[in-house]
Amino acid sequence: MNIPAHTRSQAYIYDAIRLPRARVRKNGGTLADLPPYELFGQLLNALETRSLPVELVDDVIVGISTVAGEQGGDLARAAVQWAGWPDTIPGGVVSRLCCSGLDAIESAAARVASGMADIVVAGGVESMSRVPMLADRPAIATDPDLGERTGFVTIGVSADLTAAVSGITRTELDAYAVRSHQRALAAPRGNSLIPVRKGEAVLLDADEGARPDANIKAFEQLPVLFGDDAAAWERVARRLPDAPRPAAGLHTLATAPQLADGASAAVIGNHAAAARLGCQPIAMIAGTAQAAVRSPLLTAPTLAAKAALHRAGITAADLDVIEVNESFALTPLLLTRDLGLDPARVNPNGGALAVGHPLGATGGNLLAIALDELTRRDGEHALLTIPAALGLASAVVIRRLR
Known part of the structure; x- marks a missing residue:
């Protein structure tokens, strides 16, 4: 593969893998017995099995949303050591709420493209079974004054608000949820999926959660989740006095994301890394962006996507x-x-x-899934984007190298 000289300062993707997403259950999910450092550590071992010369890795960057308990104390470095990688390989954590995994990938790409590193492993992990969301008791959620200043409400209230502002109806939301289940059930197994093991036994080798009985009639009967949170809606009214409030709420268990455990990892390197790794890159990072809007709105993904597309030099039609x-x-x-x-x-x-x-793992999941799908379609460009609380969003555009 001949890479044009003007792109050689770019960041390239040499591999991208993920664990299956496991549902979080009250009585213990499929992966609830595995600590998060092991979830990510199993991916490090898998990269080595897939012929990554691990001694060449300059750094490991892990995105985590809830950096607390077992997910605190520099989990990246702990996972490196758990995996038996050389003691000389450092590791660190980045956190940008739900955008954390994409942030890790963007951070790795920036370091590689700038010449600060040659090869970085980046991804994310979240064990929501063992470290529930908000287990870190962040000030935005526990300090009333800061919550008022930032406009913080649970992200479900933000979703209802933004749907109302945007004119998106309950019927549209329910129909989309049915389609998500149908597509997940029909999805082919990608090359990026790595089974989770406990010793020699395989604990999980496919995503959990998709329901073959998902249908509009059943979803229409579900109660809304966030319509009766009076305190949150009062904060919304003070923060955005002109914003409409849905009369009875809009999102339900069907149209809310399922809680999950998971991990993802990608090998990001510069042009020269190809010779050292003994393989050619499969894609390049073409554009990245972070964006924010006045919280508690969730409209920032559009801004982030447009900025990332502009930096990639393409349009949505591409x-x-x-x-x-x-x-x-x-x-x-x-x-x-x-x-x-x-x-x-x-x-x-x-x-x-x-x-x-799975919060911090999701950015890397989107990357791995997009690369598998681009290969199936013989496509070239993909957009990845995630919103987060406080009006945040991240976006990445990748270009597959054929």
């Missing part, structure tokens, strides 16, 4: 695959409308409504 995290059914519907996307190219293998959102 995209073959779009992987937008289903942070409630609102998000893919709104992005599809705002960018004029072909719905058939948006989350063609389903998403978090069906198979879960």
Whole structure:
């Protein structure tokens, strides 16, 4: 593969893998017995099995949303040591709420493209079974004054608010959720999927959660989740006095992302890394962006996507695959409308409504899934984007190298 000279300062993707997404259950999910450092450590071992010369890795960057308990104390370095990688390989953690996994990938790409590193492993992990969301008791959620200043409400209230502002109906949300389950059930197994093991036994080798009985009639009967949170809606009214409030709420268990455990990892390197790794890159990072809007709105993915597309030098019409995290059914519907996307190219293998959102792991999951789908379609460009609380969003555009 001849890479043009003007792109040689770019960051390239040499491999991308993920664990199956496991549902979080009250009585203990499939992966609840495995600590998060082992979940990510198993991916490090898998990269080595897939012929990564680990002694060449300059750093390991892990995205985690809830950096607390077993996910605190520099989990990246702990996972490196658990995996038996050389003691000389450092590791660190980045956290940007639900965007943490994409942030890790963007951080690795920036270091590689700038010449600060040659080869970085980046991804994310979240064991929601063992470290529940908000287990770190962040000030945004526990300090009333800061919550008022930031406009923090649970992200479900933000999703209902944004759907109401955008004119997206309960019927549209329910229909999208059914489609997510149908697509997840029909999704082919990708080359990126790594079975989770406990000793020699395989604990999980496929995503959990997709329901063959998902249907509109059943979803229409589900109660809304966030419509009666009076304190949150009062904060919304003070923060955004002109914003409409849905009369009875909009999102339900069907149109909210399932909680999940998971991990993801990618090998990011510069042009020169090809000779050292003994393989050619499979894709390049073409554009990245972070964006924010006034919280508690969740409209930032559109801004992040447009900025990343601009930096990649392409338009939405050039995209073959779009992987937008289903942070409630609102998000893919709104992005599809705002960018004029072909719905058939948006989350063609389903998403978090069906198979879960393991927070920090999701960015790397989207990357691995998009690369598998680009290969199946013989496509070139994919967009990845995730919204987060406090009005945040991240986006990455990748270009497959054929």
